[in-house]
Amino acid sequence: MKTKGNTWTKLLGICGLALMLGGGAAPLDAGIIISNTGPVGFFAGYSGMGFSWTMTQAFTNVAISAEIFSAFSVDAYLTDSIGPGTTVADEIASASSILPSFPAYTTLFSGLSLPAGTYHVLLLDVSSTGRWVGDASPVLATDPSVTTLNAFSFTPGAYPPDYTSYQDLGTPGIHFTVTGTPAGDVIPEPSTFGLLGLGLAATAAAKWRRVGRASTR
Numbered sequence: 001m002k003t004k005g006n007t008w009t010k011l012l013g014i015c016g017l018a019l020m021l022g023g024g025a026a027p028l029d030a031g032i033i034i035s036n037t038g039p040v041g042f043f044a045g046y047s048g049m050g051f052s053w054t055m056t057q058a059f060t061n062v063a064i065s066a067e068i069f070s071a072f073s074v075d076a077y078l079t080d081s082i083g084p085g086t087t088v089a090d091e092i093a094s095a096s097s098i099l100p101s102f103p104a105y106t107t108l109f110s111g112l113s114l115p116a117g118t119y120h121v122l123l124l125d126v127s128s129t130g131r132w133v134g135d136a137s138p139v140l141a142t143d144p145s146v147t148t149l150n151a152f153s154f155t156p157g158a159y160p161p162d163y164t165s166y167q168d169l170g171t172p173g174i175h176f177t178v179t180g181t182p183a184g185d186v187i188p189e190p191s192t193f194g195l196l197g198l199g200l201a202a203t204a205a206a207k208w209r210r211v212g213r214a215s216t217r
Helices: 004-024 190-216
Strands: 031-037 042-044 046-055 059-070 073-079 091-098 104-114 117-126 130-134 139-142 146-155 165-170 176-182
Touching (some): 031 046, 031 059, 059 073, 073 104, 104 117, 104 176
Antiparallel strands (some): 031 139, 046 146
C-alpha cells in the first residue's frame, strides 16, 4: 500500500520540477532569414541602392543590418512597395544611421514583426558620403521561406522610395543580414509552466488525501 510519505515526496518532486521548468524558460533566439556576407571585395556607391526579398513565412523580432561605412549619416527605409506611386503609407520603418568610418555591420532596423510578403530596404546617398561593402562571390544563406532576392540601384524621388529611375542589379553582391524568429515559434512563459505545476500538485494532493483517508479506516 502507498503511504502518505511516498505520496508527499512525489508532490514535492512535482512542485520542484515545475519551478525548475518555469525558471529556465526563455524566448527563442532569432535565426537567419537572409545572410549575404563575405570578405571586403568592393565598395558600391550609388545615389540610392538597396535589396528586395519575398518570404512566405511571418517573422517576429526582425533585425536588418548592412556592412556600410561613411563619415556622415545615411538614410534608410524599409517599405512593402517601391517605385512610382509609393508613399509614406507604404513605409514600415525609416532611420538615419551615423555610420562608422571603416567597414562594419550597422543595424538599420530591429524589433520588427513582418508578415509574409515582399519587402524593400533602401539606402540613400551611398555615393559621395558612403559606401556599401560587397564582394564578387558572397556567401548567401536564406530561410526556406525566402522565394526571391535581388539588389538594385535607384534615383530617389521627392519621397525617396518613389524613385525616378531603377536598375535591377540581380543577385546581391552587397553584404547584409536579415534575422528573425518564425511567428508561432514561442517557448511557453514561466507562468505557463507554473500553472501546469500547480495543476499537477493539486492532483497529487487530492490523491494524497484519498490515501490518508483509506489508511485510517
